[in-house]
Amino acid sequence: MKAFLLRYKLHHLAFWALFFAGWYYFRYQDYPPGRGLLITLLKVADLALMVYLTNYLLIPRLLYRRRYVLFALLFVSMVFTFSIGKMYLEEILLSRPGYFTIWSRFKTRVYDNVIPHILLVSTGAAFKLLADYAATQKRLAELAREKAAAELQFLKSQINPHFLFNSLNAIYFSIDKQNAAARQLVLQFSDLLRYQLYECGTDTIAIEKELHYLGDYIRLQQLRKDAHYEVLWQPAPGLHGFSITPLLLAPFVENAFKHISHHGDKKNFIHIGAERQNGLFRFTVANSKDNHASTEAPGGIGLANIKRRLELLYPGKHQLEIANEEELFSVRLEIAISE
Numbered sequence: 001m002k003a004f005l006l007r008y009k010l011h012h013l014a015f016w017a018l019f020f021a022g023w024y025y026f027r028y029q030d031y032p033p034g035r036g037l038l039i040t041l042l043k044v045a046d047l048a049l050m051v052y053l054t055n056y057l058l059i060p061r062l063l064y065r066r067r068y069v070l071f072a073l074l075f076v077s078m079v080f081t082f083s084i085g086k087m088y089l090e091e092i093l094l095s096r097p098g099y100f101t102i103w104s105r106f107k108t109r110v111y112d113n114v115i116p117h118i119l120l121v122s123t124g125a126a127f128k129l130l131a132d133y134a135a136t137q138k139r140l141a142e143l144a145r146e147k148a149a150a151e152l153q154f155l156k157s158q159i160n161p162h163f164l165f166n167s168l169n170a171i172y173f174s175i176d177k178q179n180a181a182a183r184q185l186v187l188q189f190s191d192l193l194r195y196q197l198y199e200c201g202t203d204t205i206a207i208e209k210e211l212h213y214l215g216d217y218i219r220l221q222q223l224r225k226d227a228h229y230e231v232l233w234q235p236a237p238g239l240h241g242f243s244i245t246p247l248l249l250a251p252f253v254e255n256a257f258k259h260i261s262h263h264g265d266k267k268n269f270i271h272i273g274a275e276r277q278n279g280l281f282r283f284t285v286a287n288s289k290d291n292h293a294s295t296e297a298p299g300g301i302g303l304a305n306i307k308r309r310l311e312l313l314y315p316g317k318h319q320l321e322i323a324n325e326e327e328l329f330s331v332r333l334e335i336a337i338s339e
Contacts, residue, residue, distance in 0.1 A: 020044045031094070038093050046086045050078060050117065051124035059128060079121065083113045143312045185223065188216045196247070204243035207281070211235050211274060214249060218272065221257045229260065229268045236275035242337040245313050249274075249283055251306050252331050256287035259329065263288070281337045286330040 023044060028036030054075065062071035087109070175182045195213045199205060218233045225231065256270045270287045303322065310318050310333075317336040323329070 016044060016048055035093060039090060042086060042089055042093065046082055047117065047120055050082050050121045053078060054121055054125050055128040059125060075121075076118075079114055079117045083109075083117055087113060139312060139315060146309070146312060185220070188220055191216050192220070200246035203245065205246045206240075206243055208240050210244060210246065210249060211239060213247075214253060214272075217250060217253060221253075228264070229270075231269070232271045234271075234273045236273070239274060239276055239281075242276075242281070244281065244335065244337075245309070248306075248309070248313075249333075251303075252283070252285045252333070255303065255331075256285050256329070259287065259289050261288040261290045261327065263290075276337070279336060281335045283333045283335075284331065286328065288327060289329050291326055 020040060024036060024040040027040065030036075031039050058071055058074055058078075062068075062074065171186055175186065177183075192213065195209070199209060215233060215235075218231060222229075222231050253270075253272060256272070260270055261268045268288050270285070273282075273284045275282050307320060310320060314335055319332075319334045321332040323331075
Protein backbone atom coordinates (compact mmCIF):
# COMPACT_ATOMS: atom_id res chain seq x y z
CA MET A 1 0.00 0.00 0.00
CA LYS A 2 2.81 2.40 0.92
CA ALA A 3 4.62 1.63 -2.35
CA PHE A 4 1.38 2.29 -4.29
CA LEU A 5 0.90 5.66 -2.58
CA LEU A 6 4.49 6.70 -3.21
CA ARG A 7 4.43 5.53 -6.83
CA TYR A 8 1.41 7.61 -7.77
CA LYS A 9 2.29 10.57 -5.47
CA LEU A 10 -1.05 10.28 -3.68
CA HIS A 11 0.55 11.72 -0.54
CA HIS A 12 1.24 14.89 -2.55
CA LEU A 13 -2.42 15.07 -3.53
CA ALA A 14 -3.49 14.62 0.08
CA PHE A 15 -1.12 17.37 1.24
CA TRP A 16 -2.37 19.92 -1.29
CA ALA A 17 -5.98 19.01 -0.54
CA LEU A 18 -5.42 19.70 3.16
CA PHE A 19 -3.50 22.87 2.32
CA PHE A 20 -6.37 24.03 0.12
CA ALA A 21 -8.95 23.26 2.81
CA GLY A 22 -6.98 25.14 5.45
CA TRP A 23 -6.40 28.18 3.25
CA TYR A 24 -10.05 28.32 2.26
CA TYR A 25 -11.25 27.97 5.85
CA PHE A 26 -9.15 30.88 7.10
CA ARG A 27 -9.46 33.21 4.11
CA TYR A 28 -12.79 32.67 2.32
CA GLN A 29 -14.41 35.54 4.21
CA ASP A 30 -11.89 37.98 2.66
CA TYR A 31 -13.44 37.52 -0.79
CA PRO A 32 -16.85 38.34 -2.26
CA PRO A 33 -19.53 35.64 -1.86
CA GLY A 34 -19.09 32.82 -4.35
CA ARG A 35 -15.50 33.81 -5.25
CA GLY A 36 -13.60 32.39 -2.29
CA LEU A 37 -13.37 28.87 -3.70
CA LEU A 38 -12.01 30.00 -7.07
CA ILE A 39 -9.54 32.48 -5.56
CA THR A 40 -8.25 29.84 -3.12
CA LEU A 41 -7.89 27.30 -5.93
CA LEU A 42 -5.95 29.86 -7.99
CA LYS A 43 -3.57 30.67 -5.12
CA VAL A 44 -2.93 27.03 -4.19
CA ALA A 45 -2.45 25.94 -7.84
CA ASP A 46 -0.07 28.87 -8.41
CA LEU A 47 1.98 27.93 -5.35
CA ALA A 48 1.99 24.19 -6.16
CA LEU A 49 3.18 24.81 -9.71
CA MET A 50 6.08 26.94 -8.47
CA VAL A 51 7.03 24.33 -5.87
CA TYR A 52 7.12 21.51 -8.43
CA LEU A 53 9.02 23.57 -11.00
CA THR A 54 11.60 24.39 -8.34
CA ASN A 55 11.85 20.89 -6.86
CA TYR A 56 11.83 18.85 -10.05
CA LEU A 57 13.41 21.21 -12.58
CA LEU A 58 15.50 23.98 -11.06
CA ILE A 59 17.04 22.00 -8.19
CA PRO A 60 18.08 18.88 -10.17
CA ARG A 61 19.11 20.74 -13.33
CA LEU A 62 20.84 23.74 -11.79
CA LEU A 63 21.37 23.64 -8.01
CA TYR A 64 22.72 20.08 -7.93
CA ARG A 65 24.99 20.93 -10.84
CA ARG A 66 26.41 23.93 -8.95
CA ARG A 67 24.98 26.54 -11.28
CA TYR A 68 24.01 28.70 -8.34
CA VAL A 69 23.76 32.10 -10.02
CA LEU A 70 21.52 30.83 -12.82
CA PHE A 71 19.39 28.97 -10.26
CA ALA A 72 18.91 32.14 -8.19
CA LEU A 73 18.07 34.26 -11.23
CA LEU A 74 15.53 31.80 -12.62
CA PHE A 75 14.01 31.21 -9.19
CA VAL A 76 13.41 34.92 -8.54
CA SER A 77 12.20 35.47 -12.13
CA MET A 78 9.77 32.58 -11.80
CA VAL A 79 8.33 33.93 -8.55
CA PHE A 80 7.88 37.44 -10.00
CA THR A 81 6.28 36.07 -13.19
CA PHE A 82 3.88 33.79 -11.37
CA SER A 83 3.00 36.51 -8.86
CA ILE A 84 2.11 38.95 -11.64
CA GLY A 85 0.14 36.26 -13.47
CA LYS A 86 -1.75 35.33 -10.32
CA MET A 87 -2.68 38.96 -9.59
CA TYR A 88 -3.88 39.42 -13.17
CA LEU A 89 -6.16 36.37 -12.86
CA GLU A 90 -7.44 37.62 -9.51
CA GLU A 91 -8.46 40.89 -11.19
CA ILE A 92 -10.50 38.90 -13.71
CA LEU A 93 -12.14 36.70 -11.07
CA LEU A 94 -12.98 39.68 -8.85
CA SER A 95 -13.98 41.92 -11.80
CA ARG A 96 -11.57 44.64 -10.63
CA PRO A 97 -9.42 45.68 -13.61
CA GLY A 98 -6.08 47.16 -12.54
CA TYR A 99 -6.71 46.52 -8.84
CA PHE A 100 -3.80 44.15 -8.35
CA THR A 101 -1.36 45.71 -10.83
CA ILE A 102 2.08 45.30 -9.27
CA TRP A 103 3.45 48.59 -10.57
CA SER A 104 0.76 50.80 -9.00
CA ARG A 105 1.67 49.84 -5.44
CA PHE A 106 4.98 48.11 -5.99
CA LYS A 107 6.22 47.83 -2.38
CA THR A 108 2.86 46.63 -1.10
CA ARG A 109 2.44 44.09 -3.89
CA VAL A 110 5.96 42.71 -3.39
CA TYR A 111 5.39 42.46 0.36
CA ASP A 112 1.97 40.82 0.02
CA ASN A 113 2.67 38.52 -2.92
CA VAL A 114 6.28 38.08 -3.99
CA ILE A 115 7.93 37.72 -0.58
CA PRO A 116 5.34 35.18 0.73
CA HIS A 117 5.79 33.20 -2.47
CA ILE A 118 9.56 33.17 -2.05
CA LEU A 119 9.21 31.98 1.56
CA LEU A 120 6.63 29.30 0.77
CA VAL A 121 8.41 27.96 -2.32
CA SER A 122 11.73 28.00 -0.43
CA THR A 123 10.07 25.95 2.33
CA GLY A 124 8.97 23.39 -0.26
CA ALA A 125 12.49 23.35 -1.70
CA ALA A 126 13.92 22.80 1.79
CA PHE A 127 11.74 19.69 2.22
CA LYS A 128 12.96 18.47 -1.18
CA LEU A 129 16.61 19.00 -0.21
CA LEU A 130 16.12 17.21 3.12
CA ALA A 131 14.37 14.28 1.43
CA ASP A 132 17.11 13.99 -1.20
CA TYR A 133 19.80 14.16 1.48
CA ALA A 134 18.09 11.41 3.47
CA ALA A 135 17.75 9.26 0.33
CA THR A 136 21.42 9.80 -0.51
CA GLN A 137 22.50 8.83 3.01
CA LYS A 138 20.33 5.73 2.85
CA ARG A 139 21.79 4.76 -0.51
CA LEU A 140 25.35 5.28 0.74
CA ALA A 141 24.62 3.16 3.82
CA GLU A 142 23.19 0.38 1.65
CA LEU A 143 26.18 0.59 -0.66
CA ALA A 144 28.55 0.38 2.30
CA ARG A 145 26.72 -2.70 3.62
CA GLU A 146 26.77 -4.35 0.20
CA LYS A 147 30.47 -3.60 -0.18
CA ALA A 148 31.26 -4.92 3.29
CA ALA A 149 29.27 -8.10 2.60
CA ALA A 150 31.05 -8.59 -0.73
CA GLU A 151 34.46 -8.05 0.86
CA LEU A 152 33.62 -10.51 3.64
CA GLN A 153 32.50 -13.10 1.10
CA PHE A 154 35.67 -12.50 -0.87
CA LEU A 155 37.85 -12.99 2.21
CA LYS A 156 36.04 -16.21 3.05
CA SER A 157 36.66 -17.67 -0.40
CA GLN A 158 40.10 -16.18 -1.06
CA ILE A 159 42.92 -18.55 -1.84
CA ASN A 160 46.41 -17.58 -0.86
CA PRO A 161 47.47 -15.59 -3.95
CA HIS A 162 51.18 -16.31 -3.52
CA PHE A 163 50.57 -20.06 -3.44
CA LEU A 164 48.13 -19.85 -6.32
CA PHE A 165 50.42 -17.94 -8.70
CA ASN A 166 53.40 -20.12 -7.80
CA SER A 167 51.28 -23.14 -8.69
CA LEU A 168 50.25 -21.61 -12.01
CA ASN A 169 53.87 -20.74 -12.72
CA ALA A 170 54.87 -24.32 -12.08
CA ILE A 171 52.11 -25.59 -14.37
CA TYR A 172 53.18 -23.17 -17.09
CA PHE A 173 56.82 -24.37 -17.11
CA SER A 174 55.75 -28.00 -16.92
CA ILE A 175 53.92 -27.68 -20.22
CA ASP A 176 55.95 -28.56 -23.27
CA LYS A 177 57.08 -25.46 -25.18
CA GLN A 178 55.60 -26.92 -28.33
CA ASN A 179 52.15 -26.73 -26.76
CA ALA A 180 51.78 -22.97 -27.19
CA ALA A 181 47.99 -23.08 -26.89
CA ALA A 182 48.09 -24.66 -23.43
CA ARG A 183 50.73 -22.18 -22.25
CA GLN A 184 48.64 -19.28 -23.52
CA LEU A 185 45.63 -20.68 -21.70
CA VAL A 186 47.50 -20.72 -18.39
CA LEU A 187 48.68 -17.14 -18.95
CA GLN A 188 45.16 -15.94 -19.67
CA PHE A 189 43.83 -17.71 -16.60
CA SER A 190 46.60 -16.13 -14.54
CA ASP A 191 45.67 -12.68 -15.87
CA LEU A 192 42.04 -13.23 -14.93
CA LEU A 193 42.95 -14.13 -11.36
CA ARG A 194 45.42 -11.28 -11.04
CA TYR A 195 42.77 -8.81 -12.18
CA GLN A 196 40.23 -10.11 -9.66
CA LEU A 197 42.67 -10.35 -6.75
CA TYR A 198 44.77 -7.23 -7.17
CA GLU A 199 43.09 -4.69 -9.46
CA CYS A 200 39.46 -4.81 -8.36
CA GLY A 201 39.96 -3.41 -4.88
CA THR A 202 39.14 0.14 -5.96
CA ASP A 203 35.72 1.69 -6.52
CA THR A 204 36.37 2.29 -10.22
CA ILE A 205 38.80 1.01 -12.81
CA ALA A 206 39.84 2.11 -16.29
CA ILE A 207 37.50 0.81 -18.96
CA GLU A 208 40.47 -0.53 -20.93
CA LYS A 209 41.33 -2.95 -18.10
CA GLU A 210 37.75 -4.08 -17.68
CA LEU A 211 37.42 -4.79 -21.41
CA HIS A 212 40.77 -6.61 -21.48
CA TYR A 213 39.53 -8.80 -18.64
CA LEU A 214 36.33 -9.52 -20.55
CA GLY A 215 38.32 -10.43 -23.65
CA ASP A 216 40.42 -12.95 -21.70
CA TYR A 217 37.30 -14.41 -20.10
CA ILE A 218 35.55 -14.75 -23.45
CA ARG A 219 38.56 -16.44 -25.07
CA LEU A 220 38.74 -18.96 -22.22
CA GLN A 221 35.04 -19.72 -22.51
CA GLN A 222 35.34 -20.18 -26.26
CA LEU A 223 37.69 -23.10 -25.68
CA ARG A 224 34.76 -25.03 -24.26
CA LYS A 225 32.68 -24.53 -27.41
CA ASP A 226 33.00 -26.23 -30.78
CA ALA A 227 32.24 -25.04 -34.29
CA HIS A 228 28.49 -25.14 -33.64
CA TYR A 229 28.83 -22.07 -31.42
CA GLU A 230 29.47 -18.55 -32.70
CA VAL A 231 30.98 -16.09 -30.23
CA LEU A 232 31.50 -12.50 -31.41
CA TRP A 233 33.22 -9.96 -29.17
CA GLN A 234 33.15 -6.56 -30.86
CA PRO A 235 34.25 -3.61 -28.70
CA ALA A 236 34.22 -0.39 -30.71
CA PRO A 237 37.40 1.67 -31.05
CA GLY A 238 37.81 4.71 -28.82
CA LEU A 239 36.78 3.05 -25.57
CA HIS A 240 39.21 4.77 -23.23
CA GLY A 241 39.51 7.77 -20.96
CA PHE A 242 36.82 6.86 -18.40
CA SER A 243 36.27 4.41 -15.55
CA ILE A 244 33.51 2.10 -14.37
CA THR A 245 32.90 -0.17 -11.41
CA PRO A 246 35.10 -3.32 -11.59
CA LEU A 247 33.45 -6.58 -12.63
CA LEU A 248 30.17 -4.85 -13.46
CA LEU A 249 29.92 -6.29 -16.98
CA ALA A 250 31.25 -9.80 -16.41
CA PRO A 251 28.03 -11.30 -14.94
CA PHE A 252 26.12 -10.52 -18.14
CA VAL A 253 28.75 -12.36 -20.21
CA GLU A 254 28.90 -15.22 -17.71
CA ASN A 255 25.12 -15.51 -17.88
CA ALA A 256 25.23 -15.71 -21.69
CA PHE A 257 27.78 -18.55 -21.71
CA LYS A 258 25.93 -20.37 -18.95
CA HIS A 259 22.58 -20.32 -20.72
CA ILE A 260 23.48 -20.44 -24.41
CA SER A 261 21.36 -22.79 -26.49
CA HIS A 262 22.50 -26.22 -27.63
CA HIS A 263 20.67 -26.53 -30.93
CA GLY A 264 21.87 -29.23 -33.29
CA ASP A 265 20.06 -27.95 -36.35
CA LYS A 266 20.67 -24.19 -36.13
CA LYS A 267 23.18 -21.66 -34.98
CA ASN A 268 24.02 -21.15 -31.33
CA PHE A 269 25.51 -17.75 -30.74
CA ILE A 270 26.68 -15.11 -28.29
CA HIS A 271 27.17 -11.54 -29.54
CA ILE A 272 28.85 -9.04 -27.21
CA GLY A 273 29.42 -5.40 -28.05
CA ALA A 274 30.62 -2.23 -26.35
CA GLU A 275 30.69 1.35 -27.60
CA ARG A 276 30.82 4.95 -26.47
CA GLN A 277 28.48 7.56 -27.90
CA ASN A 278 27.17 10.97 -26.81
CA GLY A 279 28.43 10.69 -23.24
CA LEU A 280 27.08 7.16 -22.82
CA PHE A 281 28.85 3.83 -22.48
CA ARG A 282 26.69 1.18 -24.12
CA PHE A 283 27.19 -2.56 -23.48
CA THR A 284 25.14 -5.26 -25.21
CA VAL A 285 24.98 -9.02 -24.85
CA ALA A 286 22.70 -11.34 -26.82
CA ASN A 287 22.64 -15.12 -26.79
CA SER A 288 20.48 -17.82 -28.31
CA LYS A 289 18.74 -19.98 -25.74
CA ASP A 290 16.65 -23.09 -25.62
CA ASN A 291 12.90 -22.70 -25.49
CA HIS A 292 11.67 -21.75 -22.02
CA ALA A 293 15.17 -22.02 -20.57
CA SER A 294 15.80 -20.08 -17.37
CA THR A 295 18.36 -17.28 -17.46
CA GLU A 296 19.10 -17.49 -13.74
CA ALA A 297 21.26 -20.11 -12.11
CA PRO A 298 20.22 -21.22 -8.58
CA GLY A 299 22.68 -19.76 -6.10
CA GLY A 300 24.39 -17.63 -8.75
CA ILE A 301 24.94 -13.92 -8.83
CA GLY A 302 21.68 -13.35 -10.65
CA LEU A 303 20.45 -10.47 -12.71
CA ALA A 304 18.46 -9.12 -9.77
CA ASN A 305 21.72 -8.58 -7.92
CA ILE A 306 23.20 -6.73 -10.88
CA LYS A 307 20.14 -4.49 -11.07
CA ARG A 308 20.56 -3.67 -7.40
CA ARG A 309 24.24 -2.85 -7.83
CA LEU A 310 23.43 -0.52 -10.71
CA GLU A 311 20.77 1.25 -8.65
CA LEU A 312 23.27 1.83 -5.84
CA LEU A 313 26.29 2.69 -7.96
CA TYR A 314 24.68 4.64 -10.82
CA PRO A 315 21.41 6.12 -9.52
CA GLY A 316 19.71 8.04 -12.31
CA LYS A 317 22.73 7.50 -14.56
CA HIS A 318 22.01 4.14 -16.14
CA GLN A 319 19.40 2.33 -18.17
CA LEU A 320 19.17 -1.46 -18.25
CA GLU A 321 16.94 -3.24 -20.77
CA ILE A 322 16.53 -7.02 -20.58
CA ALA A 323 14.59 -8.95 -23.20
CA ASN A 324 13.77 -12.60 -22.52
CA GLU A 325 12.24 -14.00 -25.68
CA GLU A 326 11.46 -17.56 -26.64
CA GLU A 327 14.86 -18.32 -28.21
CA LEU A 328 16.80 -15.14 -27.50
CA PHE A 329 18.03 -13.44 -24.37
CA SER A 330 19.51 -9.95 -24.68
CA VAL A 331 20.83 -7.27 -22.37
CA ARG A 332 21.38 -3.60 -23.19
CA LEU A 333 23.10 -1.45 -20.57
CA GLU A 334 23.76 2.29 -20.89
CA ILE A 335 25.77 4.25 -18.32
CA ALA A 336 26.34 7.98 -18.33
CA ILE A 337 30.10 8.47 -18.13
CA SER A 338 32.26 11.36 -17.02
CA GLU A 339 35.68 12.09 -18.46
